[in-house]
Amino acid sequence: MREVVKEENPFIPEPMRIVRRYNLIDDVKLFQVRAVDMERALTLRYLPGQFMMISIAGVGEAPFSISSTPSRPGLLEFCIREVGSVTQALFKLKENAQIGIRGPYGNGFPIEKMVGHDLIIVMGGLGVAPLRSLLYYALDNRNQFGKVYLLYGAKRPAEMLFREEFLALRERDDLECLLTVDQDDTRDWPCHTGLVTSLFQYVKGIDPHKTYAAICGPPVMYKFVIGQFLKFNIPKHQILMNLERRMRCGVGKCGHCVIEYIYTCLDGPVFSYWDVIHMKELI
Amino acid sequence: MRVLKMQKENLMVFLESIRGFGELWGVVDKGNRFVFDKLDDLSDYDFKPRKPMIPPKLFMHPPKFSMFRFNEKGYEAELEEIPNRVIFGVLPCDIHGLLILDRLFGAEPPDPYYMKRREKTIILGLSCVPGDTCLAKATNTHVVEEGFDLFFSDLDDYYLVWVGSSKGDDLVRVQPDLFEEKLEYKDLEKFIEWKKDRDSCYPVDFDFTAMPDIMELSYNSPVWEKIGEKCLACGSCTMVCPTCNCYDVVDRLALGKFEGIRERHWDSCMYKEYSMVAVGHNFREARSQRLKLWYTHKLQGFIGQFGKPSCVGCGRCVETCPVDINVVTVAKALKGEPVEAFWNR
Structure with a gap:
């Protein structure tokens, strides 16, 4: 009976279980989540760059980027920082606890257009959350893409999310994994030190018109990273970014994520640099 | 018919x-x-x-x-x-x-x-x-x-x-x-x-057709700062507006047991928290930014998409705003006409 209600009512969350949670850094955990209904768990389709609304009954609901790739169905992953009431409640839940989820929502990355192109993925801090999905989508479908660059910057080694996972990616021959920290307080950091923009010196030999760039990070990062891409002459509509806004519904009704007359939850959260120029107030 | x-x-x-x-x-x-x-x-x-x-x-x-x-x-x-x-x-x-x-x-x-x-x-x-x-x-x-x-x-x-x-x-x-x-x-x-x-009885006449262009060109107009200083951020304009739909959602728990309701209630883009995200970043901290959003949404974005404003001309904001910020005064001010309410108080 609940299934029927769910189909008619996009606001009723579907029951999902926390399968596992990992500590990534102090205040960030990775939650692996699966639909209680096995059939649903295996058929849930989404795109890299889409988000879902996670509900803790009695506390509330908030939007979260999907960090897993649709090329590995079954489990959904969310990389979540403990900052508000919903995340605080979520952090108290253990394995096998039930939560509610709605979605996926948003446009996601235009994968069909990106196929056949080189990819430069630039992430700062928690900006890894949506772009990890795109990264593994590209790696799982490696022959569909040209060169793949991953540029990731964190403040300090201890604050790098998925550090071991990404350090291991450096072994791959088919990916240029460039990691940096603003400050190396361990004196043991095996990679680059400096802002994420300083990694661009290692990006070489790309054909700008055959390249898609994807950016996600703290608001301050966009301007500088976009500047680097423009220096490479990557077309503005091929510079993509995943943006954050307050959201209460995810389906274009509550109004909070509005910019002019478009809704981040419907027309975003992935926007191009052309959109940014065209619409103001995006970044 | x-x-x-x-x-x-x-x-x-x-x-x-x-x-x-x-x-x-x-x-x-x-x-x-x-x-x-x-x-x-x-x-x-x-x-x-x-x-x-x-x-x-x-x-x-x-x-x-x-x-x-x-x-x-x-x-x-x-x-x-x-x-x-x-x-x-x-x-x-x-x-x-x-x-x-x-x-x-x-x-x-x-x-x-x-x-x-x-x-x-x-x-x-x-x-x-x-x-x-x-x-x-x-x-x-x-x-x-x-x-x-x-x-x-x-x-x-x-x-x-x-x-x-x-x-x-x-x-x-x-x-x-x-x-x-x-x-x-x-x-x-x-x-x-x-x-x-x-x-022939309509007391207020105004040409809205050029508003999208005027809004575009007035993005950095001092009018926004000026009305931002006057605005009380009370949200009355949005409550009485026939086309304002924004809402917030809260969970309410019953005492002593695990049951409750998820409630939807009207929200207003004039409120400070409207565009605030988790870490505390506020995309529209200033009242002038929030006013700009409202008028951009009604008079620019909607006209651009559907060929008419999402203002239906009811005049409720004219009657309701305690400091005379309304669709008529704002549109006039942006068109460069002198508006008593903002400049001479």
């Missing part, structure tokens, strides 16, 4: 005859304001057009309601208790407001709460007499062609009744002898004359 005639003395009989379709509501005079109220006794009611302080959006998109209940077993949507209602006296501008909300709430995926209430609400429109603050002619919302079940045009001696839906036709068929099927040429003449008279 099917158009009928009704003698004025038949209106009360008609409304009594359709009580079986749902609760009868209308706009009543509460002394210092007009509000929607149930019309249980029609004997003292005058059937005159009145603009209620809160527009009819409150029937389809109530200020506060429970979306669903939750407990250990899961979630259960609250859609069962919605009453059937017949709203008499909905004005053309407010019907246009509903049409704009229909577009938003009806877009994929449709909002079941709004749609169910809309479906269960019968709209009986009534022609208006423009008040001091009406600008519906400027927004081209003074006439209405859809969005109602029946529409009554008051031609002094009788009503022309426009049948706008199949349900409206059902209402007429309850007591068909209250209506006259046959319209004559003089009825048309009378209607045209009435419309000409009525249209």
Whole structure:
């Protein structure tokens, strides 16, 4: 009976279980989540760059980027920082606890257009959350893409999310994994030190018109990273970014994520640099 | 459209005859304001057009309601208790407001709460007499062609009744002898004359067609700072606006046990937290930014997408804003006209 209600009512969350949670850094955990209904768990389709609304009954609901790739169905992953009431409640839940989820929502990355192109993925801090999905989508479908660059910057080694996972990616021959920290307080950091923009010196030999760039990070990062891409002459509509806004519904009704007359939850959260120029107030 | 005639003395009989379709509501005079109220006794009611302080959006998109209940077993949507209602006296501008909300709430995926209430609400429109603050002619919302079940045009001696839906036709068929099927040429003449008279009464005229370009060019205008300094961020403009739909969602738990409701209530983009995200970053910290959003949304974005403003010219913001920030003063200020309210206080 609940299934029927769910189909008619996009606001009723579907029951999902926390399968596992990992500590990534102090205040960030990775939650692996699966639909209680096995059939649903295996058929849930989404795109890299889409988000879902996670509900803790009695506390509330908030939007979260999907960090897993649709090329590995079954489990959904969310990389979540403990900052508000919903995340605080979520952090108290253990394995096998039930939560509610709605979605996926948003446009996601235009994968069909990106196929056949080189990819430069630039992430700062928690900006890894949506772009990890795109990264593994590209790696799982490696022959569909040209060169793949991953540029990731964190403040300090201890604050790098998925550090071991990404350090291991450096072994791959088919990916240029460039990691940096603003400050190396361990004196043991095996990679680059400096802002994420300083990694661009290692990006070489790309054909700008055959390249898609994807950016996600703290608001301050966009301007500088976009500047680097423009220096490479990557077309503005091929510079993509995943943006954050307050959201209460995810389906274009509550109004909070509005910019002019478009809704981040419907027309975003992935926007191009052309959109940014065209619409103001995006970044 | 099917158009009928009704003698004025038949209106009360008609409304009594359709009580079986749902609760009868209308706009009543509460002394210092007009509000929607149930019309249980029609004997003292005058059937005159009145603009209620809160527009009819409150029937389809109530200020506060429970979306669903939750407990250990899961979630259960609250859609069962919605009453059937017949709203008499909905004005053309407010019907246009509903049409704009229909577009938003009806877009994929449709909002079941709004749609169910809309479906269960019968709209009986009534022609208006423009008040001091009406600008519906400027927004081209003074006439209405859809969005109602029946529409009554008051031609002094009788009503022309426009049948706008199949349900409206059902209402007429309850007591068909209250209506006259046959319209004559003089009825048309009378209607045209009435419309000409009525249209000459609008006190506020304004050309909105150039607003998208003006807004684009005024993005950095000092007007925004100026009105930002005056704005009290009280949110009154958004509460009374027929096309404002923004809402917030909160969970309410019962005491002592795990059950509760998820509640939806009106929100306002004038409030400081409106665009704030988790870590505390606020995309619209300043009142000037929030005002700019409202006016950009209504007068630029919507015109750009749908060819008309999402202002329906009701004039409620003109009446309601305590510091005279409203669609008329802001549009004039952006067009470079001097506006008493902002500059000389």
